[in-house]
Amino acid sequence: MGTSPPILRPHSRASAADRVKRVSDPDFYAVLGVSPDAEPQAIRAAYRRAARQHHPDRGGSAEKFHQVQSAWEVLGSPESRAEYDRGRRHPGSAASAETPVPAGEGAGFTYSRSAQPRGTRTRTSQRQARRSPSADKPVAYEPPLSSPEPLNLTLTSQKVHGGFPAKGLFGGRSQRRQQRTAELLEKHVLSALPAARLFNSVSLAPAANPGKGRRRSGKAAAVDHVLVCGPILLLVSALEVPGGTASWDGASLRTSGKSLPLPDLAASARQLRTSLTQQLQQEHGAAPAVETDWQHVLLAADGDLFHPVVEPQGAGRSGPVPLAAGRAIGHLVNVLAASERANLVERRLMAALRSRLAAPEDS
Incomplete structure (x- = not known):
């Protein structure tokens, strides 16, 4: 035991x-x-x-x-x-x-950031390891709060957006995993960064006919969690892992003699960044420069935030190493806090992400 x-x-x-x-x-x-x-x-x-x-x-x-x-x-x-x-x-x-x-x-x-596991390679790996001074400055808003558009004050101040739509009779386990991850991110990431916001169940493409309170089709490509702080979007997926140890070769995660599939967050990050840039240009005539990163979070069945222990293997490793929740949280905070604009809340970006929520009425 x-x-x-x-x-x-x-x-x-x-x-x-x-x-x-x-x-x-x-x-x-x-x-x-x-x-x-x-x-x-x-x-x-x-x-x-x-x-x-x-x-x-x-x-x-x-x-x-x-x-x-x-x-x-x-x-x-x-x-x-x-x-x-x-x-x-x-x-x-x-x-x-x-x-x-x-x-x-x-x-x-x-x-x-110096605590990155072996083999970690991300788009942000070359940032300075230290926390940017801007992360501790008062929160700044763009556009200023004096403007009611593109998002009202209540939603601008809201730190968690979106819920998890029902997925049929067998979707309960998936929803519990998503909710558990969202609670960890809210407790340990959002509390460390006043300007950070969390969006759950985000579609990678804009809705054809977005309507208030309308749920999106479950078939649309989506990512479970998107953290936003300043110009950085950080995509997060979570996976429950049965074993206490696992190996990662850059392509697959193996534990207890099984290979567990992981979503291609690198491709999702590229797609989300491109489509958001296009959407913001169409809606506002300009788009803020957006950087992306991603992280797979591993959840132990017993709730231990430092299990499983992951050992990268092979010479061809690429991309961030999947991490147990306790270690992933440190990585996420560092990526977001390293930005020179870590105190910025970009309201146009928030509005665009809210338009892609699978369950906006749950916010």
Whole structure:
């Protein structure tokens, strides 16, 4: 029987000096029991041994297991390991201030871009790891709130938009998964970013005859969740995974001897970006520059936000690695918070997304 999931709290905004102090103990090399000059193969072997030894299902502590995972996420990637080593040699450097806090029980989510798992490649991976100063500025609105168009004040202030339409007799499980994911995003992402908004069940194409309160056809291509903050649209899908571990080769997720299909969020992101740009140009004569990213979120059946543990495999990995919910949340917050306009609410973009909701009356 698995252990109860740890209680997680949103990551508090600490000063750079405080973060450096927190990450200095424990040392990631010490966590894995290897020397700082260990070869990559030795680090991988040490990680596997430590993960087996400290896994909660084998009697280990959740805190130690999460420290092992955090150590691997940094030391397992040549780029993040090099950044971490620079921070160890120069504790006052920016790199050390951005090193991820070990995610122990009660430690909260880690919002460091340097904590990307091995193989993570996204459209936003080259952004600065640190949180943009704009994310903590007062929320700005475009067009200003003095204009009643294109969205009234109530809807502009609303952080969650759209529900999940019924999908027949066998749609209950899918709806529960969508609702569970939406609640996690609202609790941990929207609370961290005042300008962020969440849209659920969003069609990739505009409706031919959009009408107030009208539900869209279930056959229309759609994405479960779209996070918006400033100029960034972040597509999210969720999948319930039965096993405690999984592997990812860039194309398929395997767990418990099965291959689980994942939607092509990269293609969906391209389609949504193109169609939204066209819609906004038609409606307003201009469209804001929009960036897109995407993330697959994995949900454990027992509610543990740090399961399953995913290990990327193969040389041809591409795209973001699917992540357990607790780790995916940190990635999502970082992507949105890294924008230079992370405090912006783009009301025209919000209105366009609302016109594509499968169940707008549930908002």
